[in-house]
Amino acid sequence: MFPPDGAFYRVTSYRAVTLLTVVxxxxxxxxxxxxxxxxxxxGENLGGFYDLLGRGFLSGHLxxxxxxxxxLLRLADPWNPDQNKPYRLHDAILYNRHYYLYHGAAPxxxxxAPWRLVTGRDLPEPVAAFLFCSGGFLFSCLLFIxxxxxxxxxxxxxxxxxxxxxxxxxxxxxFLLQRVLMxxxxxxxxxxxxxxxxxxxxxxxxxxxxxxxYAALSGVCFGLAVGCRxxxxxxxxxxxxxxxxxxxxxxxxxGLVAPEAxxxxxxxxxxxxxxxxxxxxxxxxxxxxxxxxxxxxxxHPTGLPHVEAFLPGLYYLTVCPPYFERIFPFFRLAARSPFxxxxxxxxxxxxxxxxxxxxxLCPLTxxxxxxxxxxxxxxxxxxxxxxxxxxxxxxxSCMLFIAGTGWASQRWDVxxxxxxxxxxxxxxxxxxxxxxxxxxKAGAAAIALAVAYSAAxxxxxxxxxxxxxxxxxxxxxxxxxxRLFSPSDDLRPLLNxxxxxxxxxxxxxxxxxxxxxxxxxxxxxxxxxxxxxKVSENKVRLTSTTFARKRSPTQDNERMVDVDVAPGxxxxxxxxxxxxxxxxxxxxxxVVLTNQLSSLVTARAQLKFGEDNIPGSNSRFSGRVVPVxxxxxxxx
Numbered sequence: 001m002f003p004p005d006g007a008f009y010r011v012t013s014y015r016a017v018t019l020l021t022v023v024x025x026x027x028x029x030x031x032x033x034x035x036x037x038x039x040x041x042x043g044e045n046l047g048g049f050y051d052l053l054g055r056g057f058l059s060g061h062l063x064x065x066x067x068x069x070x071x072l073l074r075l076a077d078p079w080n081p082d083q084n085k086p087y088r089l090h091d092a093i094l095y096n097r098h099y100y101l102y103h104g105a106a107p108x109x110x111x112x113a114p115w116r117l118v119t120g121r122d123l124p125e126p127v128a129a130f131l132f133c134s135g136g137f138l139f140s141c142l143l144f145i146x147x148x149x150x151x152x153x154x155x156x157x158x159x160x161x162x163x164x165x166x167x168x169x170x171x172x173x174x175f176l177l178q179r180v181l182m183x184x185x186x187x188x189x190x191x192x193x194x195x196x197x198x199x200x201x202x203x204x205x206x207x208x209x210x211x212x213x214y215a216a217l218s219g220v221c222f223g224l225a226v227g228c229r230x231x232x233x234x235x236x237x238x239x240x241x242x243x244x245x246x247x248x249x250x251x252x253x254x255g256l257v258a259p260e261a262x263x264x265x266x267x268x269x270x271x272x273x274x275x276x277x278x279x280x281x282x283x284x285x286x287x288x289x290x291x292x293x294x295x296x297x298x299x300h301p302t303g304l305p306h307v308e309a310f311l312p313g314l315y316y317l318t319v320c321p322p323y324f325e326r327i328f329p330f331f332r333l334a335a336r337s338p339f340x341x342x343x344x345x346x347x348x349x350x351x352x353x354x355x356x357x358x359x360x361l362c363p364l365t366x367x368x369x370x371x372x373x374x375x376x377x378x379x380x381x382x383x384x385x386x387x388x389x390x391x392x393x394x395x396x397s398c399m400l401f402i403a404g405t406g407w408a409s410q411r412w413d414v415x416x417x418x419x420x421x422x423x424x425x426x427x428x429x430x431x432x433x434x435x436x437x438x439x440x441k442a443g444a445a446a447i448a449l450a451v452a453y454s455a456a457x458x459x460x461x462x463x464x465x466x467x468x469x470x471x472x473x474x475x476x477x478x479x480x481x482x483r484l485f486s487p488s489d490d491l492r493p494l495l496n497x498x499x500x501x502x503x504x505x506x507x508x509x510x511x512x513x514x515x516x517x518x519x520x521x522x523x524x525x526x527x528x529x530x531x532x533x534k535v536s537e538n539k540v541r542l543t544s545t546t547f548a549r550k551r552s553p554t555q556d557n558e559r560m561v562d563v564d565v566a567p568g569x570x571x572x573x574x575x576x577x578x579x580x581x582x583x584x585x586x587x588x589x590x591v592v593l594t595n596q597l598s599s600l601v602t603a604r605a606q607l608k609f610g611e612d613n614i615p616g617s618n619s620r621f622s623g624r625v626v627p628v629x630x631x632x633x634x635x636x
Contacts, residue, residue, distance in 0.1 A: 017157055021141075022137065025169065026134045033127075036465070048181070050101070053108040057105075062282050064089075069088075078094055095290060103228075125184070136196075139195035139199045140195045143195065144425060155432065166424075169459065170361070171413070171414065172413040175461045186229060194225045198239075200218035204264070215260035215264040219265065219267040220268075222235060235394040303405055305405055314399075319360065328482035333356050342618070353410065361457045363453065363454065367424040368420040372392065432447065469549075486603075490605045496599055499583075505570045506626070512621070517611055525547060531612070538565050543558060544585050610623075
C-alpha cells in the first residue's frame with residue numbers, strides 16, 4: 001500500500017487529508033478575520049498603517065503620508081504619553097517632524113504597495129494577515145510532512161489529520177486574526193516567512209538536486225522575516241551558523257564557497273543591508289528601528305530585553321493559566337500577578353495585557369520542550385535531528401527575547417509558538433511509532449485529547465480576541481453561538497434581557513477610599529458594573545460603567561454621581577429596559593444615574609454583588625452587599 005522509499009504521505013488519501021485540512025483551517029482563519037466586521041472593508045483611504053506606508057513608498061519617501069498635528073509638534077516633549085494623547089497618531093513613530101512605522105517594512109514593500117500600484121486602492125490589513133497566516137500554515141504542514149517522511153514515521157491517517165489541525169489552530173494564530181491592525185500584519189508576515197524559510201532550509205539538507213535554489217529561497221525568506229519582525233534575525237543566525245558549520249565539517253574551507261552556501265548568504269546579506277540602509281535613511285542609524293520615538297501609551301520604549309523583565313515575562317509566556325469559567329466561551333485571558341503572588345511588583349513601564357502561557361493553552365508544547373531528550377536515540381536521521389535542534393534554538397531564543405522586552409501580549413506568541421507546536425507534533429509522532437500494544441493506543445488517545453483541548457482553548461480565545469470585540473460588535477451572533485454550548489439557563493448568555501436587581505449595601509466603619517464594585521453584569525467586553533468610592537465621611541461616588549464600544553452620540557460609557565450615605569443599610573437598585581437600552585441606577589429609592597448602553601449581554605450567573613467580574617481580578621467590596629431581588633430574563 002505504501003511506497004518503499006518512506007514517502008508515506010504521498011499516498012492519495014494522505015494528500016487528500018492534507019488538502020482538506022489546509023482548506024478547512026484557511027476557512028476558519030477567514031471566519032475569524034471577518035468575525036467582528038462581518039466582511040472585509042475594501043476601498044480607498046482605509047487608513048491602515050501599512051496602507052499608508054505603501055502609499056509613502058509609491059510616493060518616493062519613507063514616512064507615512066500623514067502630517068503630525070501642529071499642537072503635537074509644539075509640545076516640549078511630543079513623546080510624552082501624558083501630553084500627546086489628544087494629538088498623536090497612536091503608536092506611530094514621530095521623528096524629524098514626520099510619522100514613520102516601527103513595524104517591519106517588508107509587508108508594505110511586497111504586498112501593500114504592489115496592490116495599490118495595480119488596483120489604485122488600499123488593501124485591507126485583515127486580508128493581508130489572513131493571506132500571510134494561511135501561507136504560514138501551509139509551509140508548516142509541508143515541513144511537518146518532510147520531517148515525518150525523512151524519519152520514516154508512518155502515522156495513522158486520523159492521528160496525522162489531528163496533528164495538522166494542531167499546527168493550524170493551537171498556535172495562537174486564530175487569536176491573532178480576530179483583531180487585525182499593523183501589529184498583527186507584522187506578526188503574521190513574520191510567521192509566513194519564518195515557516196517558509198525553515199521549509200526551504202530543510203530541503204537544503206535533504207535533496208540531491210536543486211540545493212542552490214532552495215538555499216536562495218531560504219535565505220530570501222529568512223531575510224524577509226527579519227524585515228517583518230527584527231527578532232527573527234535569531235532564526236537567520238542559527239540557520240547560517242549551522243549551514244557554515246556543516247559545509248566546513250564536510251568539505252573544509254571549500255564548503256564556504258559551495259553553491260548552496262553562497263546562494264543562502266547573498267540574499268540574506270542583501271536584505272540585511274537594505275534593512276540597515278532603511279533604518280539609516282530614517283533615523284541616522286542602521287540599528288535604530290524607531291521605538292524610542294513612538295507616540296503611544298508607553299514612555300520612550302526601546303523594545304530591547306532587560307534583565308528585570310525576564311522572570312515575569314517567562315511566567316506570562318509559559319505557565320500563566322487562563323481563566324476557566326462555566327459560561328461560554330469557557331476560556332479567557334487574564335492579567336494575573338506573576339506566579340500568583342499578590343503585590344508582586346513588576347518592573348517600571350511593564351506592559352501587561354491579559355495573557356495565558358502556551359503550556360496551558362497547548363500541552364503538546366511540553367513534548368517540544370522535552371524534545372532534546374526524546375530525540376537522543378539511535379536510528380533517527382541526522383538531518384532530522386539537526387532540523388529539530390534548529391527549530392528548538394529558534395523558538396527558545398525568540399521566547400527569551402520577548403520575555404525580556406517587558407511587554408506581555410498574547411499576540412507575540414505567534415513569533416515562536418508555531419515552531420514549538422511543530423516540534424511537539426513531530427516528536428509526539430516519532431515517539432508514538434515506537435510504542436506497541438496498549439501503550440500505542442494510550443499515546444494516540446493522549447495526543448487526540450491534547451489536540452482537542454488545545455483547539456477548543458484557542459478557538460475560544462479567537463472568539464474574544466484581545467478586546468472581546470465579537471460580543472461588542474456582533475452581540476446577536478455571539479448569543480446564538482453561546483446557546484449551542486450552554487448547558488443550563490443560568491449559564492446561557494442573554495441579549496438585552498430585562499433586568500431588575502436590588503441589594504442592601506452595608507459600608508465598613510469608613511466608606512472605601514478607592515472605587516470598589518457593588519454590582520456587576522456580563523463579563524469583559526460585555527461587562528457592566530456599578531462601583532462606589534469615598535467622597536467624604538457621609539458621601540460616596542457611584543460610577544456606572546459599560547465596557548462595550550460606543551455606538552451612538554448619546555451613549556456614555558461612564559457616568560458618575562455623588563450620593564449621601566444614610567445611617568444603616570443603604571439600597572441600590574438597577575433597572576435595565578431592553579426597549580430603550582437604558583440602565584437606571586436608584587440609590588435609596590431615588591434615580592441617581594441613567595446610562596444609555598449599546599447592548600447588554602449577560603448570563604444570570606454573571607450577576608455578581610461586591611465583585612467586578614473581571615477575569616483574574618481580586619477586587620472586592622470591603623463592606624457587605626446583600627441581594628434583595630434578582631430578576632434577569634428575556635425581554636418581554
